[in-house]
Amino acid sequence: MAETSSLPAAGATARIAASLAARSGFDAATKLRLMADGRQVGWLPRTHASILRGTDIGLGAVLGPEQALGDGSVAVALLPGCDDFEARSTALQALARQLADAGHVRGWRDELFAVTAALDAPAVAVVERAAARFLGLLTFASHMNGIVDGAAGDPPALWISRRSPAKAVDPGMWDNLVAGGMPHGSDPLATLVRECAEESGIPPELARRVQAHGMIEVLRDLPEGVQWEQVHVYDLLLPPDFIPHNQDGEVSEHRRVELAPLLAIMSAGAMTVDATLVTLDALARRGWLDAGDHD
Structure with a gap:
């Protein structure tokens, strides 16, 4: 028409x-609840979790071990070895660049989005905008x-x-x-x-x-x-x-x-x-x- x-x-x-x-x-069964500081910041596709587990950014594991939740969903911590804003942001910048170089992320913007559980919650990190949907971030x-x-x-x-x-x-x-x-x-x-x-x-x-x-x-x-x-x-x-x-x-x-x-x-x-x-x-x-x- x-x-x-x-x-x-x-x-x-x-x-x-x-x-x-x-x-x-949207199929929640194919996602992991991506957590930071004990709060959900994203819905990470399991296929992308496999890619992240094989990525070395030299700053420790990108993802922690999976943990089953009472509602039947599964959670995983983002950058469990990083515990502050600057460390997480540095790690995520390196991660985003590797994902882009490998062809997993496209449309690099040189623009930073917050990694957060809510608009009125403090950001736990920032990340290149192009990587936000790969990670399933809010x-x-x-x-x-x-x-x-x-x-x-x-x-x-x-x-x-x-x-x-x-x-x-x-x-x-x-x-x-x-x-x-x-x-x-x-x-x-x-x-x-x-x-x-x-x-x-x-x-x-x-x-x-x-x-x-x-x-x-x-x-x-x-x-x-x-x-x-x-x-x-x-x-x-x-x-x-x-x-x-x-x-x-x-x-x-x-x-x-x-x-x-x-x-x-x-x-x-x-x-x-x-x-x-x-x-x-x-x-x-x-x-x-x-x-x-x-x-």
Whole structure:
């Protein structure tokens, strides 16, 4: 189906749900609970654990012995011989580089993500962003629905963006107008304001008018590992004459879409999973889906 074709809302949302389900499988039985300082920081695929056990970074074992938990899952400690932030971070930098050199990790970013059990918990280490999904680490992101603030009676419309074909993750797919991973030391709003300027040319004074709408948690298997991400959701009302302009080369196209073509894009599976969830959240909150069709 062409991206710009339309479907009745009920038919589109059923297809969107099927597309999300097909792309959102997660098998906990094939994972180890990755622990640090007694708290879970990731879901490590067993196949990746085997790779890590065969990797020598010269700083002791990468993984500790497996331990069965009362719920039937199995836990393993990350870098059991390292007991402080700097030591763990140094070890993980060496590990990430070896994994990249061996072809297990791609899309090196020179950006550090926190290794942590929660957004409000102290990080136990930092790691190169490209290695986060290989390790199945909990990560954080900010996504924003760019909503056209039209006159009363105008049909609903959103701005969306297409990811650059050069991106390592989901190249060429449709995304929210603004979306970005949260580096260590940032927070959801600061991340969003920065990404607004870089991805869509939205000035900080406009970006700070966003409305926060909670968080959506994504947990799914991927070819490169696991996406375990807490996505912080924002809406921004944009002036009718606003036109986004990418500044960092990570967006290949912006498009202003009304409801029918937007539903068609999502039902065709042409939008990323996390962006689809964030978009549906906005449509449902604003009553732009038929009652009963957005469960």
